[in-house]
Amino acid sequence: MRTSEPAGAWKYVRGFENLSLCDWPGRHCCILFLGGCNLRCPTCHNAVLAWDMHALPAVDPARIKTYLRDRAGWLDGVTITGGEPTATPYLAELLLEVRKCGLPVKLDTNGMRPDVVQELLELGLVDVFAVDVKGPYAAYPALTGHAVSEIAARANLERIFAMAEARPGAFYFRITRVPALTDGDIATARGYLPQNFTLTLQDYVPPKTHLPSRRKSEHAQPDHEERRPVGNVVN
Numbered sequence: 444m445r446t447s448e449p450a451g452a453w454k455y456v457r458g459f460e461n462l463s464l465c466d467w468p469g470r471h472c473c474i475l476f477l478g479g480c481n482l483r484c485p486t487c488h489n490a491v492l493a494w495d496m497h498a499l500p501a502v503d504p505a506r507i508k509t510y511l512r513d514r515a516g517w518l519d520g521v522t523i524t525g526g527e528p529t530a531t532p533y534l535a536e537l538l539l540e541v542r543k544c545g546l547p548v549k550l551d552t553n554g555m556r557p558d559v560v561q562e563l564l565e566l567g568l569v570d571v572f573a574v575d576v577k578g579p580y581a582a583y584p585a586l587t588g589h590a591v592s593e594i595a596a597r598a599n600l601e602r603i604f605a606m607a608e609a610r611p612g613a614f615y616f617r618i619t620r621v622p623a624l625t626d627g628d629i630a631t632a633r634g635y636l637p638q639n640f641t642l643t644l645q646d647y648v649p650p651k652t653h654l655p656s657r658r659k660s661e662h663a664q665p666d667h668e669e670r671r672p673v674g675n676v677v678n
């Protein structure tokens with residue numbers, strides 16, 4: 444039984460899915476869900492995780508580390524998602540520990556913290572970044588709850604695209620067809636990508652309206668606008 448709260452980035456781990464067959468195309472992976480996000484997308488499917496992570500119990504780091512140590516041979520990778528992982532303090536330390544299992548790491552990001560992405564890339568702590576392009580730059584204020592201006596969206600994503608051009612194997616890009624986006628918007632966003640990159644279109648599933656209970660027995664499996672995790676959640 445855990446006697447103290449996790450330290451560092453581990454206290455942001457508010458969900459763990461031990462096996463996903465669809466999150467990382469072509470791979471069997473486990474998923475760590477980190478609470479907190481720098482955006483306020485009105486279509487967010489992980490709103491509790493993103494904005495009120497303390498409504499969810501922290502996951503015992505020892506159980507995740509044991510799982511990674513014992514099951515690494517059955518997995519092809521580890522996904523780090525959120526919320527927004529690049530907003531997590533001490534993320535590099537958590538990734539260093541995850542890396543000890545020897546598995547490739549994918550990190551999901553909204554791309555609005557390119558400094559962190561660059562640092563993780565240079566440190567070799569992440570193998571693949573799955574970057575969400577929300578839509579046309581001009582739509583970012585509406586799509587992100589006015590957390591990101593058009594100018595900031597352009598500047599941040601252009602830095603991400605430059606990294607992707609330099610390291611094409613380390614990035615892929617996705618967009619979710621939220622109700623506000625037209626086909627023309629999606630085409631506009633697709634046009635931002637560097638040559639030879641594709642923009643994967645993902646269906647939008649409306650968020651649930653209820654908040655999860657704080658009770659451990661009802662520990663939520665955090666949803667995500669890009670993926671709806673199923674399976675076992677360890678806590």
Ligand code: SF4
Nearest residue numbers: 480482484487526553
């Ligand atoms: S959709 Fe993603 S980027 Fe937007 S608020 Fe939710 S977790 Fe953050």
